[in-house]
Structures are given as C-alpha cells and as structure tokens.
Amino acid sequence: RSTRNTDVARAIRSLGVYSEIVNYDVTAEELLALPNVKGVIANGGPNGFADGKKITLGEEVKKSGLPVYTFDYAEDGEANAMPERDEDIAALKSFVFGTCKAQPNWNMENFIADQVELIRKQVGDKKVLLALSGGVDSSVVAALLLKAVGRQLTCVHVNHGLLRKGEPEQVVRVFREEMNANLVYVDAEERFLNKLAGVSDPEQKRKI
Numbered sequence: 001r002s003t004r005n006t007d008v009a010r011a012i013r014s015l016g017v018y019s020e021i022v023n024y025d026v027t028a029e030e031l032l033a034l035p036n037v038k039g040v041i042a043n044g045g046p047n048g049f050a051d052g053k054k055i056t057l058g059e060e061v062k063k064s065g066l067p068v069y070t071f072d073y074a075e076d077g078e079a080n081a082m083p084e085r086d087e088d089i090a091a092l093k094s095f096v097f098g099t100c101k102a103q104p105n106w107n108m109e110n111f112i113a114d115q116v117e118l119i120r121k122q123v124g125d126k127k128v129l130l131a132l133s134g135g136v137d138s139s140v141v142a143a144l145l146l147k148a149v150g151r152q153l154t155c156v157h158v159n160h161g162l163l164r165k166g167e168p169e170q171v172v173r174v175f176r177e178e179m180n181a182n183l184v185y186v187d188a189e190e191r192f193l194n195k196l197a198g199v200s201d202p203e204q205k206r207k208i
Contacts, residue, residue: 016106032066069095112144154181
C-alpha cells in the first residue's frame with residue numbers, strides 16, 4: 001500500500017473509474033468475489049520487491065480470465081508521487097477503457113451515497129460501536145456512519161497521551177460539537193505513559 005500504489009489508484013479514479021488497492025498475494029477467488037471487477041493492475045518497479053525478494057501475482061490470478069497489466073515506475077530516485085507523464089496516463093486509459101471496457105461512471109458523491117445505503121441495510125435498527133482514533137480511516141468511517149445511522153452510533157476516543165498536540169480536543173470538537181456524534185472520551189494518558197516510563201526501545205514501546 002505504498003504511495004505509488006495510491007497514485008495509480010487515484011489516477012484511475014480521476015478517469016471516473018473506481019479502483020481498489022489489494023495485496024499482491026490476493027487470490028483469483030478473492031478478486032472474482034469483488035463486485036464488477038474488470039481488470040488487475042500489478043504495480044511493478046520498486047514496489048515489485050518485499051523484504052528484498054521479488055514478488056509477483058499468483059499464476060491463478062493470471063489465468064483467471066481478468067486482464068492483467070503491469071505498471072512499472074522508473075527507478076530514478078524521484079519523489080514517490082506518480083510521474084504524471086502523458087504516456088503514463090495514456091497507458092492507463094488504454095488498459096482501463098480499451099482492454100477492460102470500463103465505463104467512466106464513478107464519482108465520490110455516488111460512492112458516498114452507495115456506502116450510506118449499504119450501511120443502513122447492514123445496521124438496520126441496531127447500535128454501532130466505533131473506536132475513533134482521530135486518524136483518517138476511522139474519521140471517514142465515523143462520518144459515513146453518522147450520515148447513515150446518526151445517533152445509533154457511539155464513538156469512543158481514547159487519549160493515550162501519544163497523539164499530536166491538540167488532537168484529542170480536535171476530535172471532541174469536530175465529532176461531538178460540530179457533527180453531534182454520541183462520543184465517549186476516555187482520558188487514559190496517565191495509564192499509558194506510566195506503562196511506558198523508562199522504556200526507550202521503539203519496538204518494546206509499540207508492544208507495550
């Protein structure tokens with residue numbers, strides 16, 4: 001899930017086609033279980049190695065009947081952002097629209113509406129509990145859940161003392177005061193920091 005993978009996904013979405021990032025070891029069965037899959041892009045270049053070993057798509061994916069395109073990056077030490085050269089975009093367009101026959105009918109507004117409807121169907125009249133860290137992932141999920149089920153959602157934000165300055169206050173302000181979420185704030189800073197007192201090794205800290 002490198003920045004470069006994200007750049008390719010973003011470029012495809014900018015063409016009006018939804019794309020999703022999956023691990024290189026995804027199986028053909030898992031891919032074909034996803035709705036409306038048109039093709040697979042294997043991101044090569046520097047992303048073609050893990051722990052010093054070259055990684056490739058499984059043979060079953062290559063034989064799944066889905067079109068497969070390998071997108072390689074120049075390894076010239078440039079920044080991680082996708083080189084937005086005309087030939088790069090042209091190659092993506094050719095694969096997405098020419099080979100995969102995808103339709104440019106996706107946009108963020110439709111995606112949000114679809115997810116909200118899906119959440120409402122899944123939740124029904126039940127309650128939802130969300131661990132809200134304040135990071136991008138949980139914040140987006142919280143916003144979608146609020147839009148879908150409102151006060152059926154309870155968010156719990158734990159301040160463990162290792163967040164950015166002012167972040168806990170920001171989470172409370174945005175979700176409780178501005179978005180009217182049912183937010184439970186837990187101040188566990190002392191508990192966490194006491195456990196970490198005197199520990200300097202980063203990995204040991206992480207495990208604690």
